[in-house]
Amino acid sequence: MLLRVLLKMVTIHGHWNWCYQSQVTCGGNCIGPDGWATVAGACGRRAQSPINIVTRRTLPDRRLTPFTFTGYQEAFHSFITNKGRTVQVDLPATAKVQGGDLAMPYKAVQLHLHLGKDGGLGSEHTIDGERYPMEQSGSSNKKYDSIINALNTINKPSSNTTLSGVSLDMFIPSQCNMTSYFRYQGSLTTPPCAEAVVWTIFENTIPLSRQQLAAFSQLQFADGKPMVGTYRPNQPLNGRQVYRSGNQVVLVSTLLLITSIQGSDWCYQSQDRMIGPRVLRHVVEEPSPINIVMRRTLPDGHLTTLHYFYIQVDLPATVKVRGGDLTVPYQEIQLHLHSGKDGAPGSEHTIDGERYPKELHIVNIKEEYNSLADALKDPAGVGVLGFFYEAPTLH
Numbered sequence: 126m127l128l129r130v131l132l133k134m135v136t137i138h139g140h141w142n143w144c145y146q147s148q149v150t151c152g153g154n155c156i157g158p159d160g161w162a163t164v165a166g167a168c169g170r171r172a173q174s175p176i177n178i179v180t181r182r183t184l185p186d187r188r189l190t191p192f193t194f195t196g197y198q199e200a201f202h203s204f205i206t207n208k209g210r211t212v213q214v215d216l217p218a219t220a221k222v223q224g225g226d227l228a229m230p231y232k233a234v235q236l237h238l239h240l241g242k243d244g245g246l247g248s249e250h251t252i253d254g255e256r257y258p259m260e261q262s263g264s265s266n267k268k269y270d271s272i273i274n275a276l277n278t279i280n281k282p283s284s285n286t287t288l289s290g291v292s293l294d295m296f297i298p299s300q301c302n303m304t305s306y307f308r309y310q311g312s313l314t315t316p317p318c319a320e321a322v323v324w325t326i327f328e329n330t331i332p333l334s335r336q337q338l339a340a341f342s343q344l345q346f347a348d349g350k351p352m353v354g355t356y357r358p359n360q361p362l363n364g365r366q367v368y369r370s371g372n373q374v375v376l377v378s379t380l381l382l383i384t385s386i387q388g389s390d391w392c393y394q395s396q397d398r399m400i401g402p403r404v405l406r407h408v409v410e411e412p413s414p415i416n417i418v419m420r421r422t423l424p425d426g427h428l429t430t431l432h433y434f435y436i437q438v439d440l441p442a443t444v445k446v447r448g449g450d451l452t453v454p455y456q457e458i459q460l461h462l463h464s465g466k467d468g469a470p471g472s473e474h475t476i477d478g479e480r481y482p483k484e485l486h487i488v489n490i491k492e493e494y495n496s497l498a499d500a501l502k503d504p505a506g507v508g509v510l511g512f513f514y515e516a517p518t519l520h
Contacts (some may be wrong), residue, residue, distance in 0.1 A: 147354030167317035173360035174311030175249035189370035209282035210349030254416040254478020414473035455489035483514035
């Protein structure tokens with residue numbers, strides 16, 4: 126499994142009647158993320174964390190040089206505690222970090238974890254729309270054995286145990302793998318949500334095995350329920366800029382959405398009917414839409430420019446499309462639009478985690494078919510062209 130490292134230079138966690146979304150229940154008395162602003166007003170401000178980092182919209186910053194870590198190699202003794210909302214390790218004040226355009230040295234105060242369910246997606250920040258669980262890796266990370274063994278003894282809330290003979294250097298990548306990172310100004314990710322955090326998100330990950338992750342799955346919240354989903358949803362950037370260190374490479378590609386459509390007694394989530402998207406996604410092996418992560422796409426020389434042409438028939442001209450590695454011409458049968466509310470993002474697909482205001486679909490079928498029903502019997506019988514609409518940015 127892979128655990129994303131977040132360098133969070135702050136003091137953390139007060140005591141409020143707040144909880145994560147995974148803890149919210151009907152009739153419950155805790156307040157989930159959507160209501161945190163009623164618990165602490167700062168949670169509703171405009172520079173909140175976590176965020177989705179869209180790599181193609183980051184800017185390089187030459188001031189983001191490698192860090193210097195002091196005291197990270199020194200062994201220390203501390204307590205690891207199940208706090209009822211997270212697992213926390215208090216750190217020695219001798220561990221410090223400087224460089225990376227930090228105005229002065231910062232001292233370490235604590236280490237804590239954000240978890241998904243059963244080793245699934247659990248990171249607070251996302252990169253290009255990807256949430257980093259702790260994801261699968263092949264072998265165990267022996268350096269984490271001490272903390273994994275300790276977790277097995279603190280399943281219950283408020284329990285703790287001694288963590289001996291460990292160093293911070295054991296829990297982070299090697300320094301040569303910590304030169305690629307992102308930087309932005311944000312907040313604590315739990316109440317009081319104070320906007321006083323310089324966030325550094327490292328690109329490289331730490332490997333953990335599935336067996337090691339099993340220990341995390343045994344932890345419990347204060348109410349005795351499994352400690353899963355301990356992350357706040359992404360917050361709007363609201364005009365903030367995210368910067369990247371000089372070693373980051375951003376790849377950009379063009380977009381052509383070729384997908385298939387089906388009809389059924391279904392509804393959108395906003396319609397509050399029985400068969401919604403959350404039900405349908407469990408019965409379709411390769412569902413759409415998806416999040417397209419540009420830096421993970423591969424170039425394909427077969428995807429050439431599309432060519433539109435017109436054929437005159439008894440009815441108005443029928444639009445057809447060919448090229449772009451389509452094996453035969455496709456004939457347009459319908460056009461439809463997906464929208465958000467009051468100009469809010471409403472596109473079905475996302476690119477690098479970004480949802481656009483509107484998405485236009487031009488639905489085509491192979492010209493050999495007479496109807497959509499016939500085309501749907503062919504895995505490649507339907508070709509949909511997807512286009513995003515976006516309002517220009519005013520300067």
